[in-house]
Amino acid sequence: MSTNSASLTPVKVSSDVIPTKMFGIDSRFIAPILITLILLGGQISFGILESFLQTAVAILTSIIFEIVLSKITLNKFPHLASAYISGISVGILVRSPDIYWTFALCAAISITSKYVLRVKDRHIWNPSNFGICAMLFLAPYAVASLSIQWGNNLYAMAVIWILGSVIIYRLKRFHITLTYVISFFVFSYFRSLYTGDPYFAEIAPITGAMYQLFIFFMITDPKTTVRYSKSAQIGVVILIAFVELIFRLFEVVHAPYYALFIVGPVANLVDIYCLSRKSGA
């Protein structure tokens, strides 16, 4: 997850134009506020975090790396919404009991990836997706991913879904979320047919907390979703769900992360190529 705030470099594509204000608040702060509310609500209600300190370490590392790398590479002080979201996402999604270095490292890798893995001045991986995948690959002995619910009832889940949907709708990214959810349910049906497993078993993951963060913050990130057109965004998100289906058929536990890790940069490279041809023409 990078940010749902407005792009630092506005791209004049209709599907990517985000209102500058929402509910009277600078829209760049909307996503950080939402994710903070989710974090606080989840922690106060159900104690979803192992500790606030781990999340604080992730946020702080993220912000420090953002400031330092921005000053070094661009010689300017960055807007910190993006780093804050990356940090808080790492703080929620990474599970690493009683260990702090994993949170700092994951946040550092996430932010640094933004500055290193760039094409045509765009970073092509979603930073926190990259950081989490890197940690799951390289440090499975110390890191897992969030694998719980928000409590044990539908209400907490419903609140997050409704609130998230409203905000994502106002940010003009709801089509991405909706497409992914529909794709997930459809592909779950096919998975169920293929594996013989109960359909409810296949859709169970999307009712968990991790997917809510994935759907509302990660796949909708304006900086790392394609900008060519709304249909292109829809096509990419269907592709992500499809690759996830493949991973799931091979019983890969972290299928959604890995699907985005693979599809995201490929789609962005194609997007960059298409946009450059469009602007050239």
Place this chain on the structure above:
Amino acid sequence: MKRITKIFLIVLFLALLAVPLVVKRFYNSAESEIDTETAMQRYGFYFEEVAKQSGVDFTHLAPKLDSKLENIMPQIASMGAGVSIVDFNKDGWNDIYLTNSGEGSQNALFKNNTDGTFSDVAKDLGIADVNQKESGVSMGAVWGDYDNDGFEDLLVYKWGKTQLFKNNGGTSFTAVEAGLPVWANINSGIWFDFDRDGRLDIFLGGYFPENLNLWNLENTRIMPESFEYAKNGGRKYLYRNLGGGRFEEVSKQFGIDSNRWALAAAAADITGNGFPDLFVSNDYGISELYLNDGGKRFIDASETSGIGFSPKSGMNASFGDVLNDGQLAIYESNISEEGILLQGNNLWMPRRNSSGMEVKFDNLASDFGVDHGGWSWGAQFGDLNNDGNLDIFLTNGYVSADRNSSYWYDFAKVTVGNNTIIGDAANWSPMNGRSLSGFQRKKVWINDGFGKFNEVAQMVGVNETFDGRAVAVADLWNRGVLDVVVANQNAPVLIYKNTVTPENGWIAFAFEDGNPIGARATIFWDGKRQTQEIHGGSGYCAQNQRRFHFGLGRAESVEKAEIRFPDGSTKVIENPERNKLHLIKRDF
């Protein structure tokens, strides 16, 4: 961007990615086997697995529950291998009681023949045939002298009807109708005298709800409503011993009202007021700490003590003075599977500036190096090498079936689901012979005395990978060392006979009369001190010996031993002899 800046960024990025590979070297525990001589030199002890050669040929069998659960039967019928140590005939030698869970299977009481071998006498004594579909099957057993006749009686807790057997002078047993639950799915039980009236009381922790008969289900909605926040498990029972073989259920009256999924319980005096406090380790949620307010009520201090946050899959409850400072830490096992679910085990250390009813705990398992177990079950503290520091023996492994096929993906898929999904066993993908955290090694963590534990299991001869459940420590052959018994699910029991370097001394205390459960001993030696308590059940479905065993390292003498009896009276023994089992007689 300048070229030098680009190079810096790339180097930084690669360096960050390399960090996990470097750190991994510190996570790998030693995994090589060494000969016993080297083990002795390095660690001061080694184990030899001797169950069969000592006559303990016992294999646990799992129950076959309602066929509606067939898709995940290995997961549901995954408990019941318990072990408890007892000297049932008061001959001064520890015996071993093992629980079985297959319908029609027999529990076993291995009487110590005092010549290095054991013989199963359970059938002759009438405490073997307790596992039937109609009355339920054993999950564990604990021993305690409820009628104060000098002989420990047997409590078998079950998925079904919990049974109490009166010990008739070590020669036979009589089933007693004491008003215990007619039907409940109990997975933890302990004896403790919570009101210190001189009569042992009983705590029973339910796992599945008590209205379920797992052999005859109406439907498949029997699973926890959440993997980490479930409160739809079995109820808890607190039976106050009224004397005359009668018990009264007083749990709610005394402040214990919980339907979490209890898997382990243990009692010890944490607050220092002389009354035993109760720790309950719960699956699918937070664990609970009930502080004993002078025997009048229990105060739920789960949250105020810091224990009741961070829900995990609690499966063990054992107490140990790991820093030799007189404060009892609590070891609680959980689930860790690389890259998928890293709960980490808990070592709840009492905070130094907290005490009494305001006691606070911090989980320092990671700092102490005892967090990564596996799918962990029973654990016990014990000074395995007699060096003066309490070590930990932990057993791991859930379902060992097909070595090449794992159920983890499907397990992880459903456990994140909403309660409408996770709560119904029919929604769970079939296991189809797959393993779930199977074939895991046990952990033997040696305490360096300064807050760090080193894992040495394989190097000291602990290599078996059965699905371990209960662990009990006891000096089985009166040699001044702690041996370890491990009960495995669907697998043979293991007895690890300990050989300890003679350079390390020891001292032990046993009770000549009276009930020892709840007694507390602190010994002072060589500028150190260590506190232990005797429990009426601890670990996971286990009970250790009813003796204090202290390692002394190379110290030549012990300054004194302070013994506090369960009724609060005390006795001080000055300069007790080293390398000796002392029999304590209470001064009335």
